[in-house]
Amino acid sequence: METLSDYNIASAKESDQSIEVKRKNAIKGAFFSEYIDMFDIYLPVVALSPVLFYFQPPQLSPGLETILASLVFITTLLGRPIGALLFGIVADRIGRRKASIYSVSGFGVVTLLIALLPGYESLGVTSYVLLVILRFVDGIFLGGGYTGAMPLAIEYSKKSQRGFVGGLIISGFPAAYVSINLITWLVLMFSPLHGLHSPFAQWGWRIPFVIGALLAGVLVLYYTYKVSESEIWQSESGEKKEKLALTDLLHGKSGRNLLQVLLMMTGFWLTQNIITIFLPTGLLVKTLHFNGIEMTATLMLTYFVLFFTYIGSGMLGQKIGRRLFFLIVGPLIAVVGSALLYILSTRQGMPVPVIVALVCLLAVLVTSPWGVIVTYINERFVTDVRATGFGVGFSLSVIIPSFYAFYMDWLSAVMPLALTAVALLALGGIIGTVGAAMGPETKDVDFS
Known part of the structure; x- marks a missing residue:
């Protein structure tokens, strides 16, 4: 005969299994959310940059062409803090899961709309204006994509595994970069690019965008049917949920925590941009004169x-x-x-394998904080403002570092241009260190 004790043990086991399933589903959702977010972010950099002339007037000056190309990427970055704030508030007030579903649905639709855009020959300059506007709106939804997914996953994680989970989630970024390059390369194989009316310029570039939209649709379904709302968030009182998270975030201890996170993240975003944006073209192509194949192979390995x-x-x-x-x-x-970047920037004639090894070592060192950042920022905020604090702290801090090219131009007045990136890398490392020193240790923070 089954005793009450046996029943309680069986119920406890069933409960533990249920929590474990919810934990795994939340973590998988956050990983794929980061993956699809980064896939979408790098679509214009990898798949669209070779054919931006499809949206632009012919015979542009090189300077204007560079500005127009940068706008497609920068407007996305500028939209992210807005999305992080809006969807962070949504995640703190009505739930992390719903915020994820709404934001992912949004950038899925916008990505599909970009895939359907006609070019300059059909709409004139309106086509480029629409592209920039859609990328800005896309940035808003992308900025909201992780404000729900990442706090949800971290809140479900065991305290002893939060570091691993945070690193696993952010590894979706390099996975997405490798994927978008492979997909674009495959598309180029059967839709070559050789001018405005070539297959890739007319329709080939659209394929990666359609894939991005489909991935977003799959993620929406996954969150709808597989991911449960954060139990830690649900345990908060209804009274706290009715508060405006932004008001709580900007005052008292949470406000001080936010300032510390913003300072630290400004430093680490500056170092990150040197690797992810400056290194491919500014260093590998312009300074080291890598051809397209050498640059792509180096970045893929890295x-x-x-x-x-x-x-x-x-x-x-x-x-x-x-x-x-x-x-x-x-x-x-x-x-x-900075020493590694200095060597790469000033020593000409090094063998390609040596350059590849140094680039890989530099990237591993400079980007290593990002394996810790997701967990750390979530641990810096209490539950009722965690999503907003994470989203704003993670995204608002990207704005100042995004204009690194202007800082390099200003610094070139007092030092060789090749060394300005070295100086900014050192400055970013220092700012990140000072910001981290102002905060406490967080690995033992108890969410419950």
């Missing part, structure tokens, strides 16, 4: 390695502490990272 090192950084931060990790890595970026 991002493949980063997939694993992000996870490793998250696990190391779990072992030694997030704050201590930043305090060690920040100065290493400022000193060792």
Whole structure:
């Protein structure tokens, strides 16, 4: 005969299994949310940049062409903080899961609309204006994509595994970069690019955008049917949920926490931009004169390695502490990272394998904080403002570093242009270190 004790044990086991399923589903959702977010972010950089002339007037000056090309990427970045704020409030007030569904649905639709855009020959300059507007709106939805998904996953994670989970989630970024390059390469194989009326210019570039929209649709279905709302968020009182999260975020302890996170993230965004934006064209192409194949192969290898090192950084931060990790890595970026970038920027004639190895080492070192950042920022805020704090702290801090090219131009008045990126990398490492030093250790924070 089954006793009450047996029944209680069976119920407890069933409950534990249910929580474990919810935990795994939330973590998978956050990983794929980051993956699809980054897939969408890099679509214009990888798939669209070769054919931006499809949307632009012919015979533009090189300077104007560069400005118009940068707008497609910058407007997306500018939209992200707005989306992080709006959807962060949604996630804190009505739930992380709903915020994820709404934001992913939004950028899925916008990405599909971009895939359907006609070019300059059909609409004139309106086609380019529509492209920029859609990318800005896309940035708003993309900025909201992780304000629900990442806090939801971190809140479901066991305290001892939060470092691994944070590193795993952010590894979706290099995975997406490798994927979009492979997809674009395959599309170029059967739809060559050789002028305005070539297959890739007319329809080939649209295929990666359609794939991005379909991936977003799959993610919406996954969150709708597989992911449960955060139990930690649900445990908050209804009274707290009715508060405006932004008001709570900007006052008292949460306000001080936000300032500290913004300072730290400004530094690490600056170092990140040197690797993800400046390094491919500014260093590999313009300084080291890599051709397209050499540059792509170098970046593909580097991002493949980063997939694993992000996870490793998250696990190391779990072992030694997030704050201590930043305090060690920040100065290493400022000193060792800057030295590596200096060597790459000034030593001409190095063998290609040596350059590839140095680029890979530089990227691993400089981007290693990102394996810890997702977990750390979530641990810096209490539950009722966690999504808003994470979204604003993560995204608002990207704005100042995004104009790194202007800072390089200003610095070129007092130093060789080739060394300005070295100076900014060192400055970013220092700012990130100072910001981290102003905050506490968080690995033992108890969400419940």
